[in-house]
């Protein structure tokens with residue numbers, strides 16, 4: 414019986430694999446949200462211009478649109494494709510599951526994206542020659558398509574975190590309109606408007622117009638910052654629909670996540686406060702440097718927020734269905750019999766390095782089950798986490814992985830694989846000597862490990878009673 418389908422592997426050390434997805438994803442999300450909010454802002458200025466409310470609106474439209482197209486089309490497309498490359502290298506089976514469930518939703522998202530790009534390009538090429546009315550409609554088309562692509566992809570991404578009733582029914586729409594769908598969509602829409610306004614202030618500062626005109630344009634763009642006041646409410650709504658264990662981690666259970674959430678909230682508060690007082694109430698002028706700083710702060714908030722969202726999903730890529738290691742939760746029982754790497758065809762990098770077959774087995778198990786969240790010596794290093802442990806402590810904690818820390822999946826292999834991982838860690842910590850015989854107490858150890866694994870069970874921590 415096959416253990417698992419194994420997809421080509423890559424090693425991004427010293428970064429763990431999850432971090433690579435995170436880094437590319439954050440840049441992409443930032444650009445994509447800017448593109449959506451930017452569309453809305455363009456519609457607003459087109460309307461201001463054609464209704465005679467803002468004489469310099471046309472100047473803004475031309476300058477801002479070029480920046481938007483350049484940044485979001487070029488960099489957005491590049492990072493979007495990079496997202497696919499990294500996610501198929503890190504979680505091919507998760508992507509497979511998403512395709513199985515959401516094939517047509519994804520096709521629809523792509524259609525929206527295609528319309529967005531076509532409308533954007535048409536505006537760039539023919540906008541100058543079109544009537545005001547036609548320009549407005551083209552911009553509305555662009556914005557609607559951009560926002561709808563968010564609408565569709567948001568259903569898939571929020572399903573990963575809170576699949577809701579889908580878990581029982583496997584009904585597509587129950588999964589799509591899952592518990593975090595609306596708070597997530599609303600929050601991202603608010604973020605998109607914020608980013609668009611901050612970028613606008615930066616772009617306006619590059620315009621060769623008098624200071625009074627610039628000040629007026631900045632004040633107009635700042636209107637898009639006003640909806641930020643809703644952010645705390647929507648964030649609380651979001652928090653309220655999270656599963657109990659995820660929420661506990663955010664509220665102090667995992668201090669890294671708590672602090673990141675604090676940073677996201679603090680940075681958003683600073684931007685919101687500045688926008689409210691300086692831009693909207695006092696109608697101050699802000700220069701390019703300040704605008705760039707605010708935008709950087711917004712990037713920090715986006716990064717921290719995405720980190721928290723991804724972190725809160727651990728140990729799953731699709732909650733209740735598939736672990737971050739791309740192992741299905743119903744596969745663990747079987748893998749505990751067959752082993753997780755029995756038919757892993759991919760060679761280790763530099764296999765001669767290891768002093769024995771047992772250590773090579775350990776290295777493969779770590780690659781399959783742990784490396785999405787750990788490295789040996791770099792980020793979240795296994796070496797560092799275990800280097801003062803006794804041998805039995807390693808065996809016990811790995812055998813009962815989901816109890817050791819609730820954001821890890823249960824160990825999904827044989828007792829021999831647990832032992833191999835424990836030995837690999839000890840060998841590495843001993844300075845990688847040329848010979849490393851099997852443990853003298855191996856036979857008893859395997860019996861103990863099996864008993865520990867049975868005691869911990871094969872279900873995720875969220876299903877283990879305290």
Ligand code: HEC
Pocket residue numbers: 727728729737738778779782783784785786787793795798799810811814817818820821822824834
């Ligand atoms: C879903 C991500 C994820 C996976 C998969 C994962 N871990 Fe972890 N692991 C973590 C996180 C996060 C921590 C907490 C690190 C910290 O506390 O600084 C952790 C902590 C640990 C610790 C230290 C526990 C403690 O209480 O000090 C060990 C040992 C460990 N992991 C081993 C493993 C091994 C071995 C595997 C693979 C069989 C694995 N982990 C798979 C995320 C993961």
